[in-house]
Amino acid sequence: METALTKLVGVRHPVVQTGMGWVAGPRLVSATANAGALGILASATMTLDHLRDAVREVRSRTDQPFGVNLRADAADAGDRVRIIVDEGVRVASFALAPSRELIAELKEAGVVVVPSVGARRHAEKVADWGADAVIVQGGEGGGHTGEVATSVLLPQVVDAVDIPVVAAGGFHDGRGLVAALAYGAAGIAMGTRFLLTSDSTVPDAVKARYLAATVRDVTVTTAVDGMPHRMLRTDLVDALERAGRTRTLARAVRRAAGFRRLSGLTWSRMIRDGLAMKHGRDLTWSQVLLAANTPMLLRSSMVDGRTDLGVMASGQVAGVIDDLPSCEELIARVMRESRETLDRLAGPGVSIPH
Incomplete structure (x- = not known):
């Protein structure tokens, strides 16, 4: 199925796997790419060295186009852009609107x-600033x-x-x-559906919780980081919503310290990222923390x-969602269903070319 998206990024099918932190790693991204869709590597939780290694691992697993997702407000966004350019990555996606300068640098490369x-x-x-396409997520989307x-x-x-506009959410x-x-x-982007595949590295116990969920088990809360966040309702979410502000902030400081050690970021870098986040989203310092x-x-x-923590x-x-197909099986199914749907809409005796 050829659309403006497939022609723009060079994939066979108008489907995007979104850049989910801790989920969209080399195995999932390469499996998506090999299935003919656009896999997006999540880089926000990676160090610069880890990002370069991850890009090279994806490249070793596939010769198909793929992308990298970046935090536009990160203090080292420029360094990550240079890695993308140096490594010949086809697509750069952003969770927040990138600056006009970042867009220009990427497009020039x-x-x-x-x-x-x-x-x-x-x-x-972002269209006025020169973006090539945009992913639009409605309220049904996760995160x-x-x-x-x-x-x-x-x-x-x-x-x-x-x-070209890519639809996400639902x-x-x-x-x-x-x-x-x-x-x-020009296509669709899916996150949760790709998380729930056999190619996803998410632990089986976590996948089981997702598969057991009903639509009423998915909620929106501001208790995690002060912003509307769609997630599965769990005992932890209930506890966070009941917790007082002082206890919640103390817990946030401890976890911020843990992320600093894991990511290799300095406190000064994290503070600069926090300042950028505060300015870009008009948040209070409590929300940034x-x-x-x-x-x-x-x-x-x-x-x-x-799942408890x-x-x-x-x-x-x-x-x-009630199954865990491979990315290849999932994409084949989506495309088969789309053809069947188009034929059904055409009515008896009418054939729509695909």
Whole structure:
């Protein structure tokens, strides 16, 4: 299926695997790429050396295009951009809108720039700055999320910009792909659906919790880092919501120290990142400190398998997913379902070319 997205990034299928921290590592990204979709490596939780090694590992596993996701507000964003350029990565995606200068540097090096946004005005801004495409996540998506549903946000953005738009938030099958195309999108991006594959390195016990969840078990809370965050409801989430501010902040400081040791960041670098985050999102210092919780809480579940100590970011689609296919099986299924859906929409006796 050829769309503006497949032509832009050179993949066979208009499907993107999102850059989920602690989840989207070399194995998942390369499996996605080999299946013909666009895999995105999550770099925010990696040191610079780890990022370079991860990019090279993906390259050793596949000769297909893939991307790297960056934190635009990170103090070392420029260093990470240089690694992407040096290593010949095809796509750079961003969780927050990158600066005009970063976009220009990447484009000059031939890297396709695809920021993720959650509002029409943000899509318009990055399009004006030269972004090649944009991923638009509606409120159904996992992790940090907004209030506007994909079915409302997506057509707004499609009508507002002249670059390819990739739809995210609530997608898990071929019917969703066809729906996104009908709205004018050039493809779909999925996170939770790729997390729940056999190629994902997330521990089995954590995957089991996702598979057991219903749509009512996926909630939005501000208790983790002060910002709306969609995740599975667990005893830990309930405890965080009940905890007082002093206890919560003390816990956040300890986890921030743990992330500093793990990531290799200095306190001064973390403070600069916090300042950038505070300015970019208009947060209080308490919220910035709470945000330091997130990497370690996610690592506890996604790496260590501690469902009792970690949070499990999740899209609402977790409530309708009940299997763990390989990435190859998943992409083949999505594309088969999309063709079947298009044929069904055409009606008896009418064939739609694919």
